[in-house]
Amino acid sequence: MGPARSSGVGSGNSGAYTTEIAESLRFEEEIHSIVHPSLDSSPAAGGSFTALLGLPANQAVELLHETGPSEAPSSAAAPSPTGELWRLRLGEHAAGPLHLPLGCSPTFPSNAALVERAARFSVFAAEDSPELSSGGGPSPRLKAEPPDSDSPPPLPIPTEKTQRPAKRKECEKSKAKGPAKKSKSAEENTVAAPKETAAENTDGEKLPYVHVRARRGQATDSHSLAERARREKINARMKLLQELVPGCSKITGTALVLDEIINHVQSLQRQVEFLSMRLAAVNPRIDFGGLDGFLLAECGPLATANGRGGVALDPALWSSHPVTANGARWLPQPQIRHVDVWPTQQSSTAWTRDGAAHPHALLNPGASLFGYDPASSVSLNSNQLKTEL
Amino acid sequence: MEPKSCSGDGNPSRNLHPSKPLMAANFLRCLSRIQQTATNSSVGSRSRRIRRAAYASMAYSAGHRRAWSWALLRKLRCRRVRPVILPRRPRIARPQVVIEIDRAEVLRKLVPGGTGMDYCRLLEETADYIRCLATQVRLMQTVTDSISS
Numbered sequence: 001m002g003p004a005r006s007s008g009v010g011s012g013n014s015g016a017y018t019t020e021i022a023e024s025l026r027f028e029e030e031i032h033s034i035v036h037p038s039l040d041s042s043p044a045a046g047g048s049f050t051a052l053l054g055l056p057a058n059q060a061v062e063l064l065h066e067t068g069p070s071e072a073p074s075s076a077a078a079p080s081p082t083g084e085l086w087r088l089r090l091g092e093h094a095a096g097p098l099h100l101p102l103g104c105s106p107t108f109p110s111n112a113a114l115v116e117r118a119a120r121f122s123v124f125a126a127e128d129s130p131e132l133s134s135g136g137g138p139s140p141r142l143k144a145e146p147p148d149s150d151s152p153p154p155l156p157i158p159t160e161k162t163q164r165p166a167k168r169k170e171c172e173k174s175k176a177k178g179p180a181k182k183s184k185s186a187e188e189n190t191v192a193a194p195k196e197t198a199a200e201n202t203d204g205e206k207l208p209y210v211h212v213r214a215r216r217g218q219a220t221d222s223h224s225l226a227e228r229a230r231r232e233k234i235n236a237r238m239k240l241l242q243e244l245v246p247g248c249s250k251i252t253g254t255a256l257v258l259d260e261i262i263n264h265v266q267s268l269q270r271q272v273e274f275l276s277m278r279l280a281a282v283n284p285r286i287d288f289g290g291l292d293g294f295l296l297a298e299c300g301p302l303a304t305a306n307g308r309g310g311v312a313l314d315p316a317l318w319s320s321h322p323v324t325a326n327g328a329r330w331l332p333q334p335q336i337r338h339v340d341v342w343p344t345q346q347s348s349t350a351w352t353r354d355g356a357a358h359p360h361a362l363l364n365p366g367a368s369l370f371g372y373d374p375a376s377s378v379s380l381n382s383n384q385l386k387t388e389l
Numbered sequence: 390m391e392p393k394s395c396s397g398d399g400n401p402s403r404n405l406h407p408s409k410p411l412m413a414a415n416f417l418r419c420l421s422r423i424q425q426t427a428t429n430s431s432v433g434s435r436s437r438r439i440r441r442a443a444y445a446s447m448a449y450s451a452g453h454r455r456a457w458s459w460a461l462l463r464k465l466r467c468r469r470v471r472p473v474i475l476p477r478r479p480r481i482a483r484p485q486v487v488i489e490i491d492r493a494e495v496l497r498k499l500v501p502g503g504t505g506m507d508y509c510r511l512l513e514e515t516a517d518y519i520r521c522l523a524t525q526v527r528l529m530q531t532v533t534d535s536i537s538s
Binding site: 258281 | 436438444495496499500513522525
């Protein structure tokens, strides 16, 4: 059937679709006759075949209709790449039907090509109709294939492909649409879609590396790959920075974005200086310690990580302490760092409980002249601070 | 230290940082200390001290994980030991032809610890520094607002 098949391919090349369809129908009949005897030898694989052949031949015809018009422009290149693509699909989705033609080939060596073709059709017959429509999808992509992909004869290539998908199934995670092309062409010419391995050309074993697909026209050596990874890292960081800096997302161009970032950092630093001057100029008699202890109560567990030692604050002690201006337990500032681990649920109650107690207890001796009023205002402000925080 | 995010930073790939309450506590502690120690100094010196306190509290909250906080802390510590007085040399005005501004260099000067980093790392540190600075600014704004109101 070799000459018959090549003649079939030749007729397909010449663009006579009807002859191809007729031949496919003929192939279907031959396959029927071939495969059924083989069912006894390999029941497991045969089951798949019967399932595949359960679908009528018009699906294969439909498929041919789909691929036929797309094959017209690149008549020479189309059938075999599609064959390889289908072969690849075959290998990817089910190893069973893939092995079957190989298994059958010893028994029917003359029909190896036929069986491959049948397997090809049957894969599409078995799969859903979206698969069929997507079968037409990749074929326009294959037009971009260099014509030299067709130069090796179609017959050895499918057998080669059978080994490749089996290997690739181990190391590939994504759908294998076109790594077959990669293995043939030195330079990767595929569209940048899913992530595939680039190093698979060199090493067919399992790879722990990140699989990156090179885009069209890009080199695949290790240097450029590393550089590309680095560039992508930098681009990701730049995007993060753009999100941080307000008004930066609209700007295009690295230089302007960097300018904006620099401006933003400078403005923030200037703001810190300005605010610090304001804080220095503000009324220095305000008791910062009250605010300090107030906030400290909330972030007690975090403050312990600071490493500064001190006495543990007892919340009950604080609340029960009478509110007095003088004579309160004034603990030196650096010591009130170590706080008990406060459960976060209690923090809200602790606020209200100790908000009144703390400012009085932590009064500076110098600031004890305040009395109640500033302290109460401080506690009020502390509440405000808490809400704003 | 456990980083707790209260600033609403929606960046999933970064640490949940800065921890706002911790920064607030640090800063207020420094403020109270400044208030204690220098009640009669000038506004200028106090503001300088407050600014240093702000940066110090920021760096403390950031911890040692970040290069910029580490460099900032080192700078602050050294500064506290002795104030550096640079010998002034008359600068000879050299004709400088600046064709292109190296923005990376400018950024390196701005971000503490930026001189010894590659570009990729510099961007990362800048992002973190910006986040921390923004938190610090917001904190100081809140404090001044609450005090002056």
